[in-house]
Amino acid sequence: xxxxxxxxLGILLVILFGSSFILYNLAAISGDPLEGLxxxxxxxxxxxIVTLTRELNLNVPPPARYFLWLRGILGLFVGHIDFGNxxxxxxxxGLVQHAIxxxxxxxxxxTIVAIILGITVGIVTALRQxxxxxxxxxxxxxxxxxxxxxxxxxxxxxxxxxxxxxxxRNPTVPPGYIFAFSCMSGIFWAGVxxxxxxRVIQIFVIVAVATGALLEILSLLNWFTHPGLGPIFLFASAxxxxxxxxxxxxxxxxxxxxxxxxxxxxxxxxxYYPSQYLxxxxxxxxxxxxxxxxxxxxxxxxxxxxxxxxxxxxxRTSMITGFVISLLMVLDKFMQTWxxxxxxxxxxxxxxxxxxxxxxxxxxxxxxxxxLDTLMHLILPTIALTLISFAGYVxxxxxxxxxxxxxxxxxxxxxKGLTERTVVMRHAFRNTLIPLxxxxxxxxxxxxxxxxxxxxxxxxxxxxxxxxQAISSFDLNLLMAVFFITASLSVVANLxxxxxxxxxxxxxxVGAGK
Amino acid sequence: xxxxxxxxxxxxxxxxxENAIANKETxxxxxxxxxxxxxxxxxxxxxxxxxxxxxxLFVYSAxxxxxxxxxxxxxxxxxxxxxxxxxxxxxxxxxxxxxxxxLRPKFLGGAGFGLGEHxxxxxxxGRDYFAxxxxxxxxxxxxxxxxxIVGGVLGTVIGAxxxxxxxxxxxxxxxxxxxxxTIPSIIIGSVIGFHFGxxxxxxxAFYLGLFSWTGLSRLVRGEFLKLRELEFVDAxxxxxxxxxRIIFKHILPNAVGVIIVSVTLLMSGAIxxxxxxxxxxxxxxxxxxxxxxxxxxxxxxFTSRPYLFWYPGFFIIAIALxxxxxxDGLRDAFDPRQRRRLSLRDRRVGQxxxxxxxxxxxx
Numbered sequence: 001x002x003x004x005x006x007x008x009l010g011i012l013l014v015i016l017f018g019s020s021f022i023l024y025n026l027a028a029i030s031g032d033p034l035e036g037l038x039x040x041x042x043x044x045x046x047x048x049i050v051t052l053t054r055e056l057n058l059n060v061p062p063p064a065r066y067f068l069w070l071r072g073i074l075g076l077f078v079g080h081i082d083f084g085n086x087x088x089x090x091x092x093x094g095l096v097q098h099a100i101x102x103x104x105x106x107x108x109x110x111t112i113v114a115i116i117l118g119i120t121v122g123i124v125t126a127l128r129q130x131x132x133x134x135x136x137x138x139x140x141x142x143x144x145x146x147x148x149x150x151x152x153x154x155x156x157x158x159x160x161x162x163x164x165x166x167x168x169r170n171p172t173v174p175p176g177y178i179f180a181f182s183c184m185s186g187i188f189w190a191g192v193x194x195x196x197x198x199r200v201i202q203i204f205v206i207v208a209v210a211t212g213a214l215l216e217i218l219s220l221l222n223w224f225t226h227p228g229l230g231p232i233f234l235f236a237s238a239x240x241x242x243x244x245x246x247x248x249x250x251x252x253x254x255x256x257x258x259x260x261x262x263x264x265x266x267x268x269x270x271x272y273y274p275s276q277y278l279x280x281x282x283x284x285x286x287x288x289x290x291x292x293x294x295x296x297x298x299x300x301x302x303x304x305x306x307x308x309x310x311x312x313x314x315x316r317t318s319m320i321t322g323f324v325i326s327l328l329m330v331l332d333k334f335m336q337t338w339x340x341x342x343x344x345x346x347x348x349x350x351x352x353x354x355x356x357x358x359x360x361x362x363x364x365x366x367x368x369x370x371x372l373d374t375l376m377h378l379i380l381p382t383i384a385l386t387l388i389s390f391a392g393y394v395x396x397x398x399x400x401x402x403x404x405x406x407x408x409x410x411x412x413x414x415x416k417g418l419t420e421r422t423v424v425m426r427h428a429f430r431n432t433l434i435p436l437x438x439x440x441x442x443x444x445x446x447x448x449x450x451x452x453x454x455x456x457x458x459x460x461x462x463x464x465x466x467x468x469q470a471i472s473s474f475d476l477n478l479l480m481a482v483f484f485i486t487a488s489l490s491v492v493a494n495l496x497x498x499x500x501x502x503x504x505x506x507x508x509x510v511g512a513g514k
Numbered sequence: 515x516x517x518x519x520x521x522x523x524x525x526x527x528x529x530x531x532e533n534a535i536a537n538k539e540t541x542x543x544x545x546x547x548x549x550x551x552x553x554x555x556x557x558x559x560x561x562x563x564x565x566x567x568x569x570x571l572f573v574y575s576a577x578x579x580x581x582x583x584x585x586x587x588x589x590x591x592x593x594x595x596x597x598x599x600x601x602x603x604x605x606x607x608x609x610x611x612x613x614x615x616x617l618r619p620k621f622l623g624g625a626g627f628g629l630g631e632h633x634x635x636x637x638x639x640g641r642d643y644f645a646x647x648x649x650x651x652x653x654x655x656x657x658x659x660x661x662x663i664v665g666g667v668l669g670t671v672i673g674a675x676x677x678x679x680x681x682x683x684x685x686x687x688x689x690x691x692x693x694x695x696t697i698p699s700i701i702i703g704s705v706i707g708f709h710f711g712x713x714x715x716x717x718x719a720f721y722l723g724l725f726s727w728t729g730l731s732r733l734v735r736g737e738f739l740k741l742r743e744l745e746f747v748d749a750x751x752x753x754x755x756x757x758x759r760i761i762f763k764h765i766l767p768n769a770v771g772v773i774i775v776s777v778t779l780l781m782s783g784a785i786x787x788x789x790x791x792x793x794x795x796x797x798x799x800x801x802x803x804x805x806x807x808x809x810x811x812x813x814x815x816f817t818s819r820p821y822l823f824w825y826p827g828f829f830i831i832a833i834a835l836x837x838x839x840x841x842d843g844l845r846d847a848f849d850p851r852q853r854r855r856l857s858l859r860d861r862r863v864g865q866x867x868x869x870x871x872x873x874x875x876x877x
Binding site: 014015016018019021022023026027030031139142143145146147148149150151154157158162450452453456467468471472479482483486487490491 | 702
């Protein structure tokens with residue numbers, strides 16, 4: 001194994017060397033960085049040409065200059081990487097250091113959302129193969145494949161940001177919208193659940209009425225300007241979570257698991273006020289992380305107490321329930337911050353921003369306020385990026401799950417008399433995750449390249465901005481730094497994907513044989 | 515949860531008869547005929563073929579078209595160079611150059627169906643937006659085909675050579691492929707586009723094609739590696755066929771499915787790449803026209819003149835979507851494992867035939 005990884009790392013270095021050499025020369029011969037200065041009539045132009053030529057070694061032919069650049073990069077091995085200087089004399093490393101976290105923040109959220117939604121919808125379409133729902137989702141995912149992200153981004157800005165902000169001035173949902181939303185969610189859930197015609201109509205009516213009633217109540221209660229769950233709704237949604245997680249995880253008939261999950265909901269209700277105190281007096285990321293860990297631990301203990309024979313599944317159920325509930329509590333806290341956030345001068349009642357990565361006018365001292373602000377700025381870019389990668393996950397999950405469902409061991413599992421839920425979730429879905437993991441790892445690296453456009457549309461200052469700046473000013477060092485980081489990420493991601501694949505699937509053995 | 519429910523009975527009983535019907539359908543047909551039939555049977559793909567063909571004809575015949583010494587006049591009255599007077603009459607909200615396209619019939623209170631003077635409106639200086647969008651769509655379609663052809667040919671040749679000859683050639687070519695594949699397409703596209711974009715869209719498309727063959731060549735190589743070990747290749751070699759003959763007559767026809775499918779995907783990717791590059795200013799540049807460029811120019815006027823933004827986007831989506839569906843149809847048609855889902859009618863016909871055959875056998 002060690003030898004295999006070493007060999008792969010060697011190949012990886014060769015690939016990085018080759019591709020950077022190609023790009024360096026391609027970029028160097030395709031333009032002249034001094035062109036603007038040569039034709040300039042400024043008196044200092046000549047002097048600038050001389051300085052730039054000396055600083056950027058422009059008198060050295062590109063293939064040789066590449067090795068000068070490479071010398072700085074090879075500093076990686078002695079702990080001091082040197083990307084050279086940008087045209088304006090700033091060291092590229094400094095620029096990149098500021099840009100990377102921004103891009104990572106942009107991409108992480110979108111990737112997580114796309115994975116969760118994509119896998120869920122993919123599973124449902126595979127289980128409902130050739131149904132109307134399947135066809136509709138196929139069409140939707142093809143449509144998303146074909147959407148230009150910059151075009152969607154403008155639409156999102158208009159309809160999700162500007163219109164929504166205007167709506168918040170007077171937050172009552174008009175009857176037409178309530179009707180449309182109700183019908184849409186009714187159709188969606190009827191498609192998901194499927195079954196006999198009578199059942200489909202039942203589901204449609206129930207969901208449509210529930211959605212309509214919910215929207216009406218929310219708009220009557222002024223929930224859109226003063227959202228919040230409060231202890232009662234938090235408890236209600238925690239109970240709902242408990243039932244949902246139990247059903248998907250072990251099935252609702254497993255009484256110990258259900259009891260454990262419900263106990264977690266009760267614990268959430270009890271700890272509501274203590275946690276509010278904690279949120280108020282210790283507003284840090286570390287508090288949240290510790291709280292999540294504590295809830296998971298608590299889940300494990302509760303599961304252990306309630307479990308009779310199947311300790312593992314019950315503990316897992318209550319742990320997942322606990323984690324989801326702690327997310328709900330944090331969400332509740334953000335909802336409470338919403339009203340004061342809306343009233344600040346910086347926001348002035350228009351909370352969904354169309355551009356930028358943070359509101360510079362906002363007082364950043366309050367943890368909840370500034371985090372909420374960051375999240376609000378993430379909303380539109382995340383949706384745009386999610387729309388693009390969502391389609392791929394849906395198609396991939398659907399295809400893989402269908403392949404797996406045709407496998408012999410699924411037939412065996414069914415023959416043993418296992419429930420369909422166990423067969424799908426434990427036998428089929430877990431095996432679908434193996435190829436999916438590798439795709440996800442590779443995608444995460446690839447999406448950073450895709451973020452270039454998104455950053456430009458939403459005015460984020462990350463790697464994409466550096467990249468555009470590099471191209472339009474013929475800044476070779478800057479361009480190569482951006483490339484080097486994205487390319488290294490993608491080759492390393494490929495390696496990780498291969499190793500993960502072999503770790504997850506015992507049939508694949510890397511490095512065995514030739 | 516009802517989601518896990520399954521129609522066990524139906525699946526079990528129809529499996530055998532479905533096989534029988536599927537076999538019946540392909541009896542006595544060549545591979546090519548089977549693929550063609552399957553493709554024609556894919557409704558979304560067939561609709562897309564017609565949409566794409568119609569769009570291409572519509573878009574290219576709208577404006578003047580020069581083909582060597584011949585010049586074909588377009589049916590649309592304006593050229594992109596024309597600067598007619600800005601329309602101010604009947605425009606809502608004091609806008610100028612609003613669109614005249616009307617789809618609402620007269621009895622519903624509209625102006626009746628008609629294109630009018632400027633169906634998509636006019637841009638800032640009064641140029642006819644319909645003509646501009648047509649030109650942009652021409653660019654996109656051209657880029658799509660050029661990238662498809664250049665990338666397809668290069669990818670097939672490189673993949674075929676390294677898959678067939680293996681050894682050192684394979685190692686060198688595949689390492690080279692790795693080099694190119696590591697560079698994200700948007701980065702390489704921008705470097706090329708920014709510096710060669712002013713040479714014209716055809717050049718840009720050609721260069722983009724030069725760097726977009728990598729994925730395809732890997733697939734083709736894999737296919738060749740698999741096929742060259744099969745018996746029919748051995749048989750051909752024993753019969754004295756040359757390498758060239760084996761490649762072109764024996765292996766390539768079997769790999770054509772993989773090639774065609776991934777070329778269509780390459781093409782739909784190319785149109786999105788070109789428009790994205792033009793959008794960030796590294797692709798087709800003014801005074802030339804591209805759909806991405808039009809969107810980037812008029813995205814800020816979305817609130818006041820949304821039509822300047824909608825129409826270019828619709829054309830991008832229409833083209834990319836139909837190419838994607840064609841690709842999907844082709845994949846289904848070429849995939850031997852793929853069995854078309856039988857309609858209720860097919861099943862009934864199949865059952866009737868099966869019972870008939872049984873009765874005949876019994877007599």
